[in-house]
Amino acid sequence: xxxxxxxxxxxAKTKLSIRGAAKTYGSVVALAEASLELAEGEFLTLxxxxxxGKTTLLMMVAGLVPPSAGEIWxxxxxxxxxxxxxxxxxxxxxxxxxxxxxxxxxxxxxPLRMRRRRAADIDAEVKRVLEIVQLPQLGQRLPRxxxxxxxxxxxxxxxxxxxxxxxxxxxxxxxxxRQLRDQMQxxxxxxxxxxxxxxxxVTHDQEEAxxxxxxxxxxxxxxxxQIGTPQELYxxxxxxxxxxxxxxxxxxxxxxxxxxxPMTLRGPGGVAIRARGNAPVESGAAVKxxxxxxxxxxxxDGETAENMAVGTLRETVFVGGVVRRFVRLANGxxxxxxxxxxxxxxxxxxxxxTRIGWSxxxxxxxxxxxxxx
Amino acid sequence: xxxPALAAARPPLSHxxxxxxxxxxxxLLFVAALxxxxxxxxxxxxxxxxxxxxxxxxxxxxxxxxxxxxxLLITFEIAGWTTVLAMLAGxxxxxxxxxxxxxxxxxxxxxxxxxxxxxxxxxxxxWMILLGRNGAINRLLLALGITDAPVSLIFNFTGVxxxxxxxMLPLGIMAMLSVMQGIDxxxxxxxxxxxxxxxxxxxxxxxxxxxxxxxAAGLLVLITALGFFITPALLGGRREIMLSQVIxxxxxxxxxxxxxxxxxxxxxxxxxxxxxxxxxxxxxxxLSGGIAAAEPSxxxxxxxxxxxxxxxxxxxIAALGWLTDRFGEVVxxxxxxxxxxxxxxxxxxxxxxxxxxxxxxxxxxxxxVIPVSFTSGSFIEFPPEGFSLRWYQTYLGSSGWVDATIRSxxxxxxxxxLASVLGTAGAFALVRRxxxxxxxxxxxxxxxxxxxxxIIAVALFYLYARIGLVGTILGLVLGHTVLAVPYVxxxxxxxxxxxxxxxxxAAWSLGASKxxxxxxxxxxxxxxxMVAGFLFAFITSFDDLTIALFVTGGGTxxxxxQMWNDLLLQVNPTLAAVSxxxxxxxxxxxxxxxxxxxxxxxx
Numbered sequence: 001x002x003x004x005x006x007x008x009x010x011x012a013k014t015k016l017s018i019r020g021a022a023k024t025y026g027s028v029v030a031l032a033e034a035s036l037e038l039a040e041g042e043f044l045t046l047x048x049x050x051x052x053g054k055t056t057l058l059m060m061v062a063g064l065v066p067p068s069a070g071e072i073w074x075x076x077x078x079x080x081x082x083x084x085x086x087x088x089x090x091x092x093x094x095x096x097x098x099x100x101x102x103x104x105x106x107x108x109x110x111p112l113r114m115r116r117r118r119a120a121d122i123d124a125e126v127k128r129v130l131e132i133v134q135l136p137q138l139g140q141r142l143p144r145x146x147x148x149x150x151x152x153x154x155x156x157x158x159x160x161x162x163x164x165x166x167x168x169x170x171x172x173x174x175x176x177x178r179q180l181r182d183q184m185q186x187x188x189x190x191x192x193x194x195x196x197x198x199x200x201x202v203t204h205d206q207e208e209a210x211x212x213x214x215x216x217x218x219x220x221x222x223x224x225x226q227i228g229t230p231q232e233l234y235x236x237x238x239x240x241x242x243x244x245x246x247x248x249x250x251x252x253x254x255x256x257x258x259x260x261x262p263m264t265l266r267g268p269g270g271v272a273i274r275a276r277g278n279a280p281v282e283s284g285a286a287v288k289x290x291x292x293x294x295x296x297x298x299x300x301d302g303e304t305a306e307n308m309a310v311g312t313l314r315e316t317v318f319v320g321g322v323v324r325r326f327v328r329l330a331n332g333x334x335x336x337x338x339x340x341x342x343x344x345x346x347x348x349x350x351x352x353x354t355r356i357g358w359s360x361x362x363x364x365x366x367x368x369x370x371x372x373x
Numbered sequence: 374x375x376x377p378a379l380a381a382a383r384p385p386l387s388h389x390x391x392x393x394x395x396x397x398x399x400x401l402l403f404v405a406a407l408x409x410x411x412x413x414x415x416x417x418x419x420x421x422x423x424x425x426x427x428x429x430x431x432x433x434x435x436x437x438x439x440x441x442x443x444x445l446l447i448t449f450e451i452a453g454w455t456t457v458l459a460m461l462a463g464x465x466x467x468x469x470x471x472x473x474x475x476x477x478x479x480x481x482x483x484x485x486x487x488x489x490x491x492x493x494x495x496x497x498x499x500w501m502i503l504l505g506r507n508g509a510i511n512r513l514l515l516a517l518g519i520t521d522a523p524v525s526l527i528f529n530f531t532g533v534x535x536x537x538x539x540x541m542l543p544l545g546i547m548a549m550l551s552v553m554q555g556i557d558x559x560x561x562x563x564x565x566x567x568x569x570x571x572x573x574x575x576x577x578x579x580x581x582x583x584x585x586x587x588x589a590a591g592l593l594v595l596i597t598a599l600g601f602f603i604t605p606a607l608l609g610g611r612r613e614i615m616l617s618q619v620i621x622x623x624x625x626x627x628x629x630x631x632x633x634x635x636x637x638x639x640x641x642x643x644x645x646x647x648x649x650x651x652x653x654x655x656x657x658x659x660l661s662g663g664i665a666a667a668e669p670s671x672x673x674x675x676x677x678x679x680x681x682x683x684x685x686x687x688x689x690i691a692a693l694g695w696l697t698d699r700f701g702e703v704v705x706x707x708x709x710x711x712x713x714x715x716x717x718x719x720x721x722x723x724x725x726x727x728x729x730x731x732x733x734x735x736x737x738x739x740x741x742v743i744p745v746s747f748t749s750g751s752f753i754e755f756p757p758e759g760f761s762l763r764w765y766q767t768y769l770g771s772s773g774w775v776d777a778t779i780r781s782x783x784x785x786x787x788x789x790x791l792a793s794v795l796g797t798a799g800a801f802a803l804v805r806r807x808x809x810x811x812x813x814x815x816x817x818x819x820x821x822x823x824x825x826x827x828i829i830a831v832a833l834f835y836l837y838a839r840i841g842l843v844g845t846i847l848g849l850v851l852g853h854t855v856l857a858v859p860y861v862x863x864x865x866x867x868x869x870x871x872x873x874x875x876x877x878x879a880a881w882s883l884g885a886s887k888x889x890x891x892x893x894x895x896x897x898x899x900x901x902x903m904v905a906g907f908l909f910a911f912i913t914s915f916d917d918l919t920i921a922l923f924v925t926g927g928g929t930x931x932x933x934x935q936m937w938n939d940l941l942l943q944v945n946p947t948l949a950a951v952s953x954x955x956x957x958x959x960x961x962x963x964x965x966x967x968x969x970x971x972x973x974x975x976x
């Protein structure tokens with residue numbers, strides 16, 4: 001769909017705008033003031049562990065949980081306390097919520113009947129979406145006669161058939177097994193780009209979020225930690241939480257010796273570390289340093305790197321495509337390394353003395369949790 | 374190979390299925406001897422004449438005497454209206470219970486079940502105080518100037534309806550609740566998000582899915598109501614005479630076993646007819662299955678009636694949804710909702726008000742016996758005249774009352790012990806062992822719950838009369854155990870089903886014998902269910918009038934029997950004193966048991 005090729009040069013239309021929405025139950029804060037914008041055709045994922053407030057936020061957009069404060073705008077209209085049927089949204093529930101007493105056809109026809117559409121229109125539309133989800137022959141079945149993956153697709157079809165402004169998905173793949181989940185990720189992603197639908201997606205699975213999203217909104221303890229593209233979150237996390245939540249990481253304490261570019265820090269045991277490309281931090285500040293395991297590598301004899309450390313190899317674990325190594329530095333810090341099995345050097349035995357090197361550009365300096373020193 | 378090795382390699386003899394099933398045998402034997410045999414006998418008796426020849430004389434007599442068929446019609450009329458009213462009043466309460474927080478649900482459930490625990494006769498007596506010509510309600514109406522003359526609320530159809538709906542509501546609510554709790558709350562949310570207004574979402578989705586619960590509850594209430602006699606006898610007029618009352622008269626006044634047997638067959642046939650029609654229209658499977666049964670393609674064997682009914686039903690539901698939404702629009706026109714302000718849950722408030730009124734109807738009436746019991750006057754009056762303990766003195770000073778009270782306690786305790794032993798063992802076999810014909814055995818054990826009690830009572834009377842158990846405590850205990858044992862089986866089976874059998878396997882692997890595993894591991898874990906079963910059994914016996922009516926003689930009355938006599942002959946404030954004592958005792962008993970159970974669970 002040429003949705004992106006709109007004549008206006010302005011950025012895509014805003015479909016959803018959440019402004020300072022919050023939810024408290026008595027003294028318990030389920031969601032601290034959150035603000036978020038979703039552009040037309042965008043796929044944004046609310047990612048976080050359970051209790052992070054992501055489902056609360058989704059349910060507020062759906063109109064199923066009234067916010068305690070703030071505003072919600074859908075497609076340019078204020079909808080903060082509008083009932084769900086007046087919001088122009090579609091929801092795919094975790095367990096699909098297909099009506100067990102209605103056939104697949106009637107499930108998909110339901111939203112059209114509620115909108116009092118003509119019978120001929122309803123028939124055409126239902127058949128159209130059944131084609132889109134590639135299940136045209138299943139119309140007369142009951143939901144319980146379908147496999148998990150088929151139910152998932154029907155739930156999606158029921159949402160798409162009335163072309164809502166936004167489709168909300170609450171862990172829609174949570175009930176599927178691994179293989180089917182990977183397949184459905186691709187299918188949903190494909191539908192999204194083919195039909196140009198706007199999606200607000202909730203999951204606790206970081207890989208799913210990274211694989212599917214245009215942007216990720218990472219949440220924890222009822223707060224938004226960081227919003228950005230998967231790459232931004234992975235390569236430039238703003239906090240220790242983000243760094244730890246997405247991918248694997250080596251994190252240790254350090255002190256800033258000299259601010260600037262490159263920045264010089266003193267790590268555990270007095271190791272000097274250089275870092276580039278970080279937000280400015282004043283000298284003397286106590287910070288955390290984060291390095292991804294795949295950015296660390298073993299140095300061969302005579303090889304040097306911008307940053308180096310010496311340690312003892314504790315263990316090497318072969319996990320198929322990659323090899324993990326665990327190295328303990330002289331100062332007691334444990335680091336993990338990841339390298340492709342194909343590139344792995346000669347067999348090193350536990351206890352061997354090793355040297356590790358990494359680039360200053362791959363050294364991330366993080367403020368302490370929540371950005372406060 | 375050495376001998377011990379051989380022995381270990383061979384399955385021990387006791388693995389044979391029929392030996393393994395031993396815990397079921399005492400229960401089966403008991404049910405066969407005290408339920409199947411006597412009931413079969415009384416039914417068979419109906420096709421013989423006085424000279425012992427096969428004859429249809431008894432049935433001919435029923436057919437040619439208009440009063441019996443008329444009674445049958447009235448029985449259906451009363452039971453049918455009771456069902457309709459109980460469903461209408463029960464639905465909002467069940468809906469609220471299913472859709473509210475766990476804590477509110479626990480409290481409200483306790484209140485709904487309160488009348489269930491309260492003695493049946495106490496409840497009926499309370500209604501007599503409230504509904505009488507000079508009763509509390511009429512006095513209130515007169516005082517408020519709503520009526521000039523007392524309204525007749527008692528000794529007519531109205532009185533019977535009030536009493537019966539009150540008696541049947543808890544059963545109906547709990548049966549509906551069990552299905553409603555299985556309805557996925559996301560479904561209504563999904564319907565709303567798909568554009569359905571509140572009315573359409575409720576009727577087309579929630580109500581539609583709760584229908585199997587309504588149908589099952591309706592069946593349960595109807596079948597139970599068909600066998601009633603206490604309420605129509607005490608609150609009804611000359612016209613409101615049900616089949617069970619006729620059976621009692623035939624036995625007590627004519628001692629005509631054969632004719633009573635024929636009337637019992639008629640009553641059974643009436644219940645059977647209800648089951649048959651239910652199965653025809655809705656399918657028996659909808660009794661056991663929650664959501665699954667709600668689906669229209671119950672498939673291959675859907676009858677023409679059923680499919681026609683379902684088309685009409687769907688239209689009706691859609692129309693109700695449409696009406697509700699139009700009504701909602703009118704309300705919204707008056708109280709306009711605004712997107713920038715939280716919505717006031719008007720529908721929710723209405724639901725709470727209605728549900729609390731119905732729950733009030735359920736639990737408040739019994740409390741009226743308390744003030745009445747302290748009257749210093751000689752009549753039942755509300756508000757009571759003065760204050761005195763004279764009626765308690767009358768109660769405790771009467772050897773008849775005191776003996777009946779003591780006898781009731783002994784019988785109830787004996788029943789609870791016997792039913793617990795038989796029922797728990799049986800439940801173990803039913804859950805843990807592979808029994809041949811398990812479903813049939815379960816149906817047989819639970820049959821006393823469905824079969825009209827009056828038939829069991831008549832059958833036991835006939836049996837006891839020949840073996841000399843009439844008027845004995847043993848006879849009462851055995852008879853009450855027939856009624857009580859299904860409750861124990863149900864409650865213990867419920868906890869055993871969720872019990873993780875790997876705990877037992879762990880205990881065996883840690884060196885405990887089977888017996889010690891049972892004593893130290895299994896029984897402590899299922900104590901909650903056993904306590905509940907014991908309690909049910911105790912209350913069932915303590916409250917039973919039907920069996921006591923026949924099996925007890927003049928000098929061997931139980932408390933309900935004594936109350937029944939007084940209620941029929943001379944209503945007096947002693948009854949209020951006795952009722953108050955029973956009320957307080959049962960309440961304390963139930964609360965203590967509930968606390969014990971909770972402590973056992975939390976530990």
